Each structure stands twice: as structure tokens, then as C-alpha cells.
């Protein structure tokens with residue numbers, strides 16, 4: 001191919017928004033010449049680079065938009081440390097069917113059990129499945145809602161929170177809400193009901209939710225909606241860090257060996 005033809009083709013690809021193909025054209029042409037592949041295979045390979053780049057970009061965008069506090073993908077979660085976890089359910093959740101079915105997930109258990117870690121890992125899987133995902137602490141969401149109301153932007157914010165395919169609400173229970181806070185959170189959850197999935201992590205049993213929301217009638221209504229069609233994942237084991245440090249203490253020290 002002449003230099004002029006190469007430049008023209010690259011410009012055409014760019015004009016068509018095929019920037020990966022434009023970038024890879026020269027290398028792919030060289031490779032095709034060297035390996036002697038036909039036009040058809042050459043085109044398949046070149047278009048595949050564009051598709052792959054787009055998939056990577058969209059995953060990165062989803063992950064950025066989800067605002068995870070830390071990136072803790074599935075591979076970093078040690079399943080052998082949690083033998084009580086329902087592995088089949090956990091693997092099913094990673095597949096994302098619950099999001100397609102607008103089901104909720106509630107992780108309940110002690111502090112340090114790995115609930116947030118699992119929620120982030122499943123959130124990343126949801127992003128891989130191209131679901132619009134958002135991670136937020138309950139406290140953070142309530143504050144955002146209160147601020148939005150003060151600025152007369154409440155409806156717009158609620159609509160944004162309704163549009164996510166998966167809304168992860170971390171740490172329900174550590175901080176009780178004001179009456180206004182509970183009502184606003186209730187509003188978001190009521191609007192999402194049967195429209196999108198909510199994943200909640202909490203250290204509380206259901207009987208204690210009234211302490212956080214205040215009003216027993218509203219709490220009952222909320223629980224009714226949240227637990228309808230929900231997967232409840234109970235995590236009754238001890239803190240992962242505690243278990244790890246106990247294990248460390250139990251290990252014979254390396255420098256104890258006699259020389």
C-alpha cells in the first residue's frame with residue numbers, strides 16, 4: 001500500500017470513529033503481508049481490534065462510573081477463608097441473572113466478614129456484564145439526597161439513582177438516619193422497587209432495622225419491598241482480618257529455627 005493510500009484509509013477510519021482500526025492498520029497490514037493471510041482474515045483481525053478496544057473502554061467507563069472505593073475483583077476474594085458461604089449462590093450472583101430479574105441481594109454479617117469486598121467483586125462482575133452499576137455507602141447516599149433537596153435537585157438525583165441497573169448500598173446500620181434521611185432513602189428504594197436491583201451490606205439482623213430507620217411502619221414497608229424476591233446471604237463467620245492475624249500468631253516463627 002502506498003503512503004498516500006495508508007494516510008487516506010487511516011483518515012477514513014478516524015472519520016468513522018474507528019480509531020483502533022486506524023491505529024492498528026499499519027501493523028496489521030505488515031503482519032498480513034508477512035503471514036500471507038487473505039483479505040477476509042485481515043478484515044476480521046482488524047475489526048476484532050476495534051471491538052476489543054470498545055469492550056475495554058466500556059468496562060473501564062462502567063467501573064469509573066460505579067465509584068467503587070477500592071477495586072477488589074473476584075480473584076482477590078479468598079473463597080477458602082469462608083467455607084460457610086453458599087458458593088453456588090455466590091457464583092450465580094457473579095453471572096448477573098439477579099440483575100436481569102430485578103432481584104435484590106442482602107449480605108448480613110459481622111464487621112470484617114468480607115461483605116463490602118464481595119459487594120465490590122460482584123459490582124465489578126456486573127460492570128463486565130455491561131450493567132450500569134453504582135456503589136455508595138448508605139450514609140453517603142443519604143447525605144447526597146439531603147443536599148439535593150436543599151438545592152431543589154432531589155427529583156433529578158432520585159431519577160439518576162433509579163436508572164442504575166445495580167445499586168450497591170454499603171454499610172446499612174452503622175449510623176442511624178435522621179427522620180428526613182430515612183424518608184429520602186425510603187423514597188429511592190421505593191422508586192427502584194421491581195425496576196432495578198439493590199445490593200445491601202449490613203451488620204444488622206432484620207429485627208434491628210427499625211433502629212436505623214426510626215419509624216417501625218416505614219421500616220416494615222421497606223423490608224417488605226427489599227426482601228421480596230431477594231437473595232439473603234448470611235455471613236455469620238468471624239472477621240477475616242481477625243482470623244488471619246490469629247493464624248499468623250499460631251504459625252511457628254521462621255527465625256526460630258536452630259542453626
Ligand code: ADP
Pocket residue numbers: 072076077078079081082109110111112113114115116117118201240241
Ligand atoms: P465487611 O464489609 O464485612 O465489614 P470487608 O469486606 O471490609 O468486611 O473486609 C475486611 C477486610 O478483609 C478487607 O480488607 C477485605 O478485603 C478483607 N477480606 C475479607 N474477607 C476476605 C476474603 N475471603 N478474602 C480476601 N480478603 C478478605
Ligand code: MG
Pocket residue numbers: 112115116117170171201
Ligand atoms: Mg463493609
